[in-house]
Amino acid sequence: SKLCNVLCGALHVLTRVLILRLGMADTFRLPTWFVWVLRAIAVTGIVIMLYLVKLHYAKDIGGNSICEFGAGVSCEAVNTSIYSEVVGVPVSLVGLGYFGFLFLFTFTKIEKNKLQALFLITLFALVPSLYFTGLEIFVIKSICVFCELSKLLMVIVLVISGKLLMNRKAKISGGAIFRDVLIGVMASGVTYMLQIRANESDYDLTELAKCMTDNGVVMYKSSLNCTSCERQRQIFGQAFGEIANVENEVADKPTFVRIVGGVEVWMIEGLQSPGQLAEFAGCQDALPEDK
Numbered sequence: 001s002k003l004c005n006v007l008c009g010a011l012h013v014l015t016r017v018l019i020l021r022l023g024m025a026d027t028f029r030l031p032t033w034f035v036w037v038l039r040a041i042a043v044t045g046i047v048i049m050l051y052l053v054k055l056h057y058a059k060d061i062g063g064n065s066i067c068e069f070g071a072g073v074s075c076e077a078v079n080t081s082i083y084s085e086v087v088g089v090p091v092s093l094v095g096l097g098y099f100g101f102l103f104l105f106t107f108t109k110i111e112k113n114k115l116q117a118l119f120l121i122t123l124f125a126l127v128p129s130l131y132f133t134g135l136e137i138f139v140i141k142s143i144c145v146f147c148e149l150s151k152l153l154m155v156i157v158l159v160i161s162g163k164l165l166m167n168r169k170a171k172i173s174g175g176a177i178f179r180d181v182l183i184g185v186m187a188s189g190v191t192y193m194l195q196i197r198a199n200e201s202d203y204d205l206t207e208l209a210k211c212m213t214d215n216g217v218v219m220y221k222s223s224l225n226c227t228s229c230e231r232q233r234q235i236f237g238q239a240f241g242e243i244a245n246v247e248n249e250v251a252d253k254p255t256f257v258r259i260v261g262g263v264e265v266w267m268i269e270g271l272q273s274p275g276q277l278a279e280f281a282g283c284q285d286a287l288p289e290d291k
Contacts, residue, residue, distance in 0.1 A: 127184025
């Protein structure tokens with residue numbers, strides 16, 4: 001189709017950029033199994049990434065995704081965290097781009113230098129992916145099984161393409177590999193700085209949080225299976241410490257109650273904006289301007 005021709009043409013231009021850096025193109029026969037393995041990996045990766053993109057934009061799954069395996073193993077917690085985006089673009093969408101590229105790659109005429117380009121592109125993409133694995137382990141403290149499965153697929157692409165290049169005496173120089181890894185590390189550093197900057201709140205919600213507590217508002221939350229509770233905490237940032245909150249292990253969404261004279265008189269459930277909470281608590285005057 002015309003669309004396929006356009007996409008394949010774009011892929012051809014992309015790989016040629018690396019080919020010009022690697023030298024003249026050589027055509028050699030690749031085993032049929034290699035092409036079909038790449039296609040299977042690409043399709044699997046596309047399905048995984050489409051699901052993670054959907055999960056990222058879901059407003060409140062409430063721990064019911066197919067990738068929830070208890071505390072510390074949650075695709076939802078990872079893909080709805082503040083670290084699931086870079087300059088507003090979901091990380092899973094970037095992964096979808098890689099596997100889409102891989103799928104289209106299998107329909108081009110595979111030359112030696114194109115295979116070398118695939119190896120370097122995959123290696124480059126894998127380095128920042130490991131940065132996100134580090135975030136899962138040390139910062140988010142929850143593992144996304146589907147995310148790690150996608151990285152395993154990338155490792156398989158790296159291994160089999162590298163093995164074929166070695167068997168055909170078309171190895172990539174150590175210098176090229178070093179530069180590729182170095183650029184990947186630099187990309188990880190830039191990603192980290194962009195995420196830190198993006199997650200710095202332009203508004204101080206401390207006064208709102210204090211007013212909510214003074215007016216008898218209490219938040220019931222769970223640190224185990226409530227990803228929207230974590231998102232609510234992220235909205236307030238450091239000011240969240242000023243909100244009266246009670247741990248409730250069975251909660252699957254944030255619940256705010258307003259207590260007057262020792263009696264719970266109002267209640268709202270689910271992820272709330274600062275404006276909604278200000279109205280609920282009678283704290284409109286404590287809300288920052290334009291918030």
